[in-house]
Amino acid sequence: MRVLAAMSGGVDSAVAAARMVEAGHDVVGVHLALSRNPQSYRSGARGCCTIEDSRDARRAADVIGIPFYIWDMAERFAADVVDDFVAEYAAGRTPNPCLRCNEKIKFSAVLERALALDFDAVATGHYAQIVDTPDGRELHRAVDPAKDQSYVLGVLNQEQLAHAFFPLGDTPKTEIRAEAERRGLSVAAKPDSHDICFIADGNTEGFLSKQLGxxxxxxxxxxxxxxxxxxxxxxxxxxxxxxxxxxxxxxxxxxxxxxxxxxxxxxxxxxxxxxLAVERLTASKPRWCGPAPTETLHVKAQLRAHGEEIAVTARVVDDRVLVEFDEPADAVAPGQAVVLYDGTRVIGSATIDSVERATQHV
Structure with missing residues (x-):
């Protein structure tokens, strides 16, 4: 297969690209330039998409032995992720920009361009697994629960999963760094990026104040x-x-x-x-990783990227998802995503519109 490997400049995407080459695929690396004014250097583990990151990605591609390009997607990222983030906060909601980036950028804009250029799939360094079944592809949790990123991938539909690879999902993170060192990749010890990538100093309130006053x-x-x-x-x-x-x-x-x-x-x-305790919620804009559910589900839900699973009953009614918790849940906010799981399999996700608190009945 011809595979486009998205290379952020970090250790995970570098090893993912190397594994795709080792599996026999024709791989081309691409770094997404998402910032209009990239910094020369990141601040520790904060931020990404800096000039330093693009250079690290290029060096990794050279070591792996694959062609490498930089795609400027700053305008698309600003419109679909940053502007959406600001608008959601202005509306009193709590968005997840990583989830939106996966939906709108990495597996929409990038995949569309890749397919137009005759690539068969896009590979990333996300920690999740894809399982092929007679009924299609399924998205599952990674084997390393501490690094599992299936929550932010719960927006992917069957068509997108059909053209996606997550080569790291079957491996603990500690082994990925050791593998990177064995492969001679200079990013083996590079800190993971965290927080919101376009707010490099981690001051979300300060960023929003500049945008909204x-x-x-x-x-x-x-x-x-x-x-x-x-x-x-x-x-x-x-x-x-x-x-x-x-x-x-x-x-x-x-x-x-x-x-x-x-x-x-x-x-x-x-x-x-x-x-704070919430008994049920209503969510909209569902995104199903497979066929949309037609019956009442007794499954697990995750409400934050690193949150715990919660037992729920879920129903789809007129393109809305109604979720009732077996036990009240804390700090459930409109704007967050609720992602439903059947065991390790991701069923799909939806954006929380409203909640019903337990104290409303007291």
Whole structure:
């Protein structure tokens, strides 16, 4: 097969490309230039898509012995990922930009271009597994639970999975670094990137403030009593405990958490941990990795990239996904993705629109 290997400049994508060559495929490496103003050097493990990263990717391609190109996708990334991220926060929601990048960039824009150039598939360094079955391809969790990235790949449909390879899904991360060193790849000890790649300093609130400006409002309790003030709702996420800057302590002396964010009236509502508990949610824009479910599902759900599995009952009604938790879940926020699993198999994902709290029935 002719395979396009997406090479970020990190150890995972470099080893993934090398494994595809070793498997006998005709491989071409490509680095995605996603930043309009790339930094010369990254700051430790923060950020990506720097000039340094592109050079690391090129050096890895030279060692592996494959052609290498850089594709400028900065405008597409800005429109589909960065602008979406800012707009979601402005609306009081909590988006996952990595999930959106996989959906819109790596397995939409890149795959479309690859197929147009007569490639058969795209390979990445994601930690997940693809299993071929008589009914099509299935997306499964990686064997290394600490590195599993199936959550952010839950947006991929059957057509995209048919043209995807994840060569690292069957291997623990510690072995990948050792393999990179054996292959003579200089990125073997390079730190993994983390946090949001386009916010290199990790200051999400500062980034959003530059984009959205200040919009002062009140911090209130569930009864509407004013407890403090803020400079913008975009500085908060549901479930947040630190940085609330409330001068008045709670009556019971226990910590308070963000329960709700309302940009329209600029209110941030806080309350106790018990008030965070959610019994059910409604989600929209489902993306199914296989056929859409037609029956009620008794499965597991994951609500954050590194969150734990939760037992749920899920139904699809008029292109919406209704999810009820077996036990109440904490800090479930509109804008997050709910990804459904049957064992290790990813069924699909949807974007959370609304939640119903357990305290609404008390």
């Amino acid at each position: 200040e919009a002062p409002g009140d911090i209130v309790d569930a009864q509407g009593n004013k407890l403090g003030e803020h400079k913008g709702t975009h500085g908060f996420t549901v479930g947040q405990r630190k940085g609330l800057k409330i001068g008045t302590p709670a009556a019971d002396g226990k910590p308070r958490f963000v329960l709700d964010i309302s940009p329209v009236d600029r209110r941030v509502t806080v309350g106790s941990r018990a008030e």
